[in-house]
Amino acid sequence: VAGLVSPNTLEQIRAANDIVDVVGAVVPLKRAGANFRGLCPFHREKTPSFNVHPGNQMFKCFGCGKGGDVFTFVREYEGLDFMGAVRRLAERARITLEFENNPAAQQARHIKEVLWQIHEQITQRWHTVLLNDAAGQVARDYLHKRGVTDEAVKLFRIGAAPESWDDTVNWARSKSHDLAVVEQAGLIIQKEGTDRHYDRFRGRLIFPICDEQGRVIGFSGRILSGDEKVAKYVNSPETPIFTKGKVFFGLDKSKRALLDAQTAVVCEGQLDLISCYMAGVKNIVAPQGTALTPDHARILKRYVEEVVLCFDADNAGQKAAVRSLEPLLSAGLAVRVAAVPSGKDPDEFIKEHGGEAFQKLIAGAEGFFDFYLKRLCATNDVRTDKGRMTVLREFNEALAKTGNAVLIDTYAQKAAQRLGVEAQSVRAEFKKVKAHVAPVRDDEPPLDDLADEGAGQGETVLEPPTTHEMQLLKIILEHDEQAQAAADLLQPEWIRHPVLLRLVEKRLTLAARQEHRSAPAFYGEFQDDPAAQEILSTAMADDRPLPSPEVQLRDVVGWLRMEFFKRRAGELRHAMVDPALSDQQRAQAMRELTELRHIEKAAQIQSLQQRMPK
Ligand SMILES: [Zn+2]
Secondary structure, eight states: OGGGSOHHHHHHHHHHSOHHHHHHTTSOOEEETTEEEEOOSSSOOSSOOEEEETTTTEEEETTTOOEEOHHHHHHHHHTOOHHHHHHHHHHHTTOOOGGGOSHHHHHHHHHHHHHHHHHHHHHHHHHHHHHHOGGGHHHHHHHHHHTOOHHHHHHTTOEEEOSOSSHHHHHHHHTTOOHHHHHHTTSEEEOTTSSOEEESSOSEEEEEEEOTTSOEEEEEEEEOSOOTTSOSEEEOOOBTTBOGGGOEETHHHHHHHHHHHSEEEEOSOHHHHHHHHHTTOOSEEEESSSOOOHHHHHHHHHHOSEEEEOOOSSHHHHHHHHHHHHHHHHTTOEEEEOOOSTTOOHHHHHHHHOHHHHHHHHHTOEEHHHHHHHHHHHHSOTTSHHHHHHHHHHHHHHHHTTOOHHHHHHHHHHHHHHHTSOHHHHHHHHHHHHHHHOOTTTTSOOHHHHHHHHHHTGGGSOOOOOHHHHHHHHHHHHOHHHHHHHHHHOOGGGOOOHHHHHHHHHHHHHHHTTOOOOHHHHHHTTTTOHHHHHHHHHHHHOOOOOSOHHHHHHHHHHHHHHHHHHHHHHHHHHHHTOTTOOHHHHHHHHHHHHHHHHHHHHHHHHHHHHHSOO
C-alpha cells in the first residue's frame, strides 16, 4: 500500500508534520530535557511515561511499549490504516499525494470539499433553527419529552428542518450554492420533468452523521408529526462522501472510548446511542439504518477486540443480532449480546433504571451462543423431534461460522443438555452439518495439535533482543559509516534475534550500496512489519549519546561474538548427550567445543590486556 506514495512524498509529509505538534495537539506535553513527556494516550497511567523525541521525531511509551513515528502515532491514535494516516498528515500539511494529482482525482476531491462545506453549513443552520427559531418548537418539545438534554443537543449538533417544501432550496440560493450540487449532496430533490427542486428533509428532527474525523457527511431525519403515511426516518442518499454501509453514527465521538474499553457496544438508533453516551456508556456506535456489514465489522476491528450487541428485545432486534454475527466473526471479533429486559429499548431502560444499571447490563452480557441457544429454544417447539432438529441445525450453522473446534464441541454439550439428548448424537449431527456448511477454516488444526506444535517450538519462542543486539542496531542506525564497518566485522549468525537480524541485514545492505536513510525513513520502510518497527522504535527512543561510535561498535560486535560462542558451546554440550549422535558426529562436536574454549581463552586474555594501563 505504501507503494502508492513515493518515499519522497512520505518524507515530505513527515518533514511537514512535526511529531511534537501532532502529538501535542491531542496529548498535553511537558518539556523534559531534550524531550517532551505526557500521559500515554494508549494506556491508563497516573505518572507520565509517554515520551516524544523532537530530535528523531519518534514517540515511545515506557509503560505500554507503544512507540513509533508520526505515521504510527496517527494510525494508532485515530485507528486508521497506514494510508489513512498518510492522507490525514498530507491533508494537515496541505500536501497533495501524487496519485491524487491527475485532473479526475482533483475534480473528485474538489466535489468532496464542496459537499463537506455544504453539509457543515446546513448543520449549523438546522442546529440554530432547533435552538432559537419558532420553526424549531415542535422539535424542541419532542426532545424535551424524550428527555434529551441541551448538552446532548449541542454535542451531537442535533437540528430541526422546518416544515416546508422549499426552505433548503431558498437557503441554498441565498448562499449562492449551485442547486445541482445541493441536489448531489442529497439535501434537495429535482421534481421529475421540471427544473424545480424541493427539500428532502421537511419537518424533521435532524441527526448529523459524521465520518471518523468528525466531518458531517450525511443526515438522518426523524419524523415529528404523527403522520402514519410518511417514513419514520429519512436518510441522506449515498453521495461521494457518504456510504451507508461504511458509516457508524457516533464513532467520531466514541473512538477514544472504544480503544480504552477494547469493547464496542452496538445499538440500533441515534436516540439510543445518545442516551447511552450521555449516561456514561461512551464506547458505543450505531450502524446507519442497515444491518452490520463486513465493512462495519472491519472498522470496529481497528478499535476493539469484542462487540456487545445491544438490540431491542423485540423479534426484529434479535434477528438483527443474529444477522450481525457472520461479519463480526469473519473480522475476528468476539461477540456478546446484551438483552434489554422486558421489551424495552436501551433509551427507555436508562430512563427507568439509570446509567449504572445499563453499564451492569453491558458488563454482564452473555456470549452470543448462549443467547442464541436460548432464543432458538424459545422460538421452536423443543418437545418435538422436528423442533429439536431445527434448533440443532440452526445453532450448528451459526457455530460452524466460528471455525473453532473447541467452541463447537463445548456447545454441542450445552445444546445436548438443554434439549435433553445424548451429547454424542449432537456431536454426530454437528459433524454432518459442518461438512456441508463450513469449509471455512477446515485447514485450521484442532487446538490439541496446536499445543503440541507450540511445545516443539519452545526454544524458538521470541525473547526480546539482548542489550548488545540493541546497541548494535542503535549504532548502525545513527552512523552510516559504522554500518559499513559492521558489514566487515559481523557474522549474521552472531545475532540471535530473527527480527533484529532482518533489520541489521537491511541496514548493512543499504550501507554497502551507499544508500543513506535517516532513522525515521528507515523506520518507514518497515510499515508492513510491526515486529521490526517495535524494535526500531525502542532503539530510536534510546537517546543516550554515542561519544565514540567506532569504539562502541567494536566492543558490541566483540560481545555479540562471545555470546554466540557461549550459545554454540551450550548447544554442543547439549547435543553430545544425545544417544542418537553417531561417533563421527560426536567427535566433530568435541573438536568444535575445544576450538571454542581456545577462542574464549584468547578473548579473556585480550580483554585483560586491554584493561591494563599502557
Ligand atoms: Zn503507554
